Amino acid sequence: xxxxxxxxxxxxxxxxxxxxxxxxxxxxxxxxxxxxxxxxxxxxxxxxxxxxxxxxxxxxxxxxxxxxxxxxxxxxxxxxxxxxxxxxxxxxxxxxxxxxxxxxxxxxxxxxxxxxxxxxxxxxxxxxxxxxxxxxxxxxxxxxxxxxxxxxxxxxxxxxxxxxxxxxxxxxxxxxxxxxxxxxxxxxxxxxx
Amino acid sequence: xxxxxxxxxxxxxxxxxxxxxxxxxxxxxxxxxxxxxxxxxxxxxxxxxxxxxxxxxxxxxxxxxxxxxxxxxxxxxxxxxxxxxxxxxxxxxxxxxxxxxxxxxxxxxxxxxxxxxxxxxxxxxxxxxxxxxxxxxxxxxxxxxxxxxxxxxxxxxxxxxxxxxxxxxxxxxxxxxxxxxxxxxxxxxxxxxxxxxxxxxxxxxxxxxxxxxxxxxxxxxxxxxxxxxxxxxxxxxxxxxxxxxxxxxxxxxxxxxxxxxxxxxxxxxxxxxxxxxx
Numbered sequence: 517x518x519x520x521x522x523x524x525x526x527x528x529x530x531x532x533x534x535x536x537x538x539x540x541x542x543x544x545x546x547x548x549x550x551x552x553x554x555x556x557x558x559x560x561x562x563x564x565x566x567x568x569x570x571x572x573x574x575x576x577x578x579x580x581x582x583x584x585x586x587x588x589x590x591x592x593x594x595x596x597x598x599x600x601x602x603x604x605x606x607x608x609x610x611x612x613x614x615x616x617x618x619x620x621x622x623x624x625x626x627x628x629x630x631x632x633x634x635x636x637x638x639x640x641x642x643x644x645x646x647x648x649x650x651x652x653x654x655x656x657x658x659x660x661x662x663x664x665x666x667x668x669x670x671x672x673x674x675x676x677x678x679x680x681x682x683x684x685x686x687x688x689x690x691x692x693x694x695x696x697x698x699x700x701x702x703x704x705x706x707x708x709x
Numbered sequence: 710x711x712x713x714x715x716x717x718x719x720x721x722x723x724x725x726x727x728x729x730x731x732x733x734x735x736x737x738x739x740x741x742x743x744x745x746x747x748x749x750x751x752x753x754x755x756x757x758x759x760x761x762x763x764x765x766x767x768x769x770x771x772x773x774x775x776x777x778x779x780x781x782x783x784x785x786x787x788x789x790x791x792x793x794x795x796x797x798x799x800x801x802x803x804x805x806x807x808x809x810x811x812x813x814x815x816x817x818x819x820x821x822x823x824x825x826x827x828x829x830x831x832x833x834x835x836x837x838x839x840x841x842x843x844x845x846x847x848x849x850x851x852x853x854x855x856x857x858x859x860x861x862x863x864x865x866x867x868x869x870x871x872x873x874x875x876x877x878x879x880x881x882x883x884x885x886x887x888x889x890x891x892x893x894x895x896x897x898x899x900x901x902x903x904x905x906x907x908x909x910x911x912x913x914x915x916x917x918x919x920x921x922x923x924x925x926x927x928x929x930x931x932x933x934x935x936x937x938x939x940x941x942x943x944x945x946x947x948x949x950x951x952x953x954x955x956x957x958x959x960x961x962x963x964x965x966x967x968x969x970x971x972x973x974x975x976x977x978x979x980x981x982x983x984x985x986x987x
């Protein structure tokens with residue numbers, strides 16, 4: 517998403533009000549020290565540095581944030597949250613924005629990342645509470661292939677899969693069925709996952 | 710000492726080597742791991758990224774199970790540990806504390822208690838003399854301290870202490886808790902290449918011959934991608950990635966130790982043979 521920061525922004529309080537409950541300190545208390553960006557290991561892949569995300573959140577630039585790349589390439593290492601002198605949960609804000617972008621059905625900047633998370637939860641729900649790594653890898657590989665033939669990568673992954681299989685590290689059967697699978701089903705249903 | 714054990718999903722699959730070394734080492738240190746009955750997945754990065762409520766409710770169910778078991782819970786996966794701790798904090802915040810009389814430990818922290826290190830020292834009959842290693846902690850066992858309750862989150866020292874007990878050579882470096890990006894390993898492997906190759910280079914610059922880790926996400930990311938990254942960057946990286954429990958087992962002379970190591974993609978056995986440790 518292109519954000520022209522030279523154009524005057526029309527500030528709005530609506531977003532910071534919605535974010536107020538994320539973390540122990542409201543994100544609106546950010547005073548732009550930029551410590552989050554200084555410690556972030558993923559800045560090389562971001563379109564907005566974390567301090568900019570915070571600033572745009574305070575200014576209510578919802579559209580720009582929901583369409584940005586930063587929230588999806590954030591690796592959730594929580595260095596930013598840990599080091600924020602104001603105790604703002606910056607990584608929590610990133611998560612909130614991801615969830616909101618999907619809820620609003622926005623075109624996300626990194627569909628692979630979003631798809632991986634979705635397949636993960638799907639696989640968990642289908643298997644009744646524990647993850648089937650095989651099912652997840654299979655589904656994600658099919659998805660990647662449908663987005664475009666990337667045979668080099670496919671070959672790499674197949675070699676890796678074979679390497680793991682030979683070493684007894686790929687479980688071919690699904691995870692065991694849980695006694696609490698009814699509870700799990702309920703949790704997925706009530707949270708809309 | 711009997712504790713509840715929450716292995717997490719990958720220890721039933723890709724981290725079977727880690728699981729085997731834990732199962733072997735714990736009894737040698739006098740720990741009985743009672744697997745938490747009917748545990749479920751913590752939801753991992755996927756849940757906290759795209760469904761906040763789910764990321765609380767999935768681990769919270771495990772806390773209810775743990776409460777019934779009335780024992781401390783030990784967790785070998787940094788991500789699971791973090792999610793269970795986050796759910797614990799959230800429950801406290803919501804005043805839903807049902808008298809949680811148990812503590813959630815990450816495995817490294819748990820086994821680094823003085824009494825276990827003393828036992829280990831006695832039983833480490835095959836010291837790992839001359840093995841130059843950097844301890845790599847990754848993110849989520851220590852960060853954020855408001856969740857993990859860790860005292861030394863920027864510069865943890867448990868792995869170094871452990872390596873000293875095993876008489877290996879722990880080296881100092883500045884990347885102990887830098888992220889390897891494991892959560893993006895499938896969706897953006899190109900980003901991993903940047904993050905992980907930096908860790909390789911820094912470890913080599915510190916004089917390391919291998920990594921020691923306490924998280925199967927870190928292990929997988931550093932071990933499984935090494936071939937790909939070497940090829941891509943035209944380098945010849947050879948940096949085996951040990952679980953700390955494997956080194957404990959090796960030093961205590963556990964007969965299965967070599968079998969766990971054989972399941973890595975970057976085979977550590979040539980390094981160990983070279984050092985006369987195998």
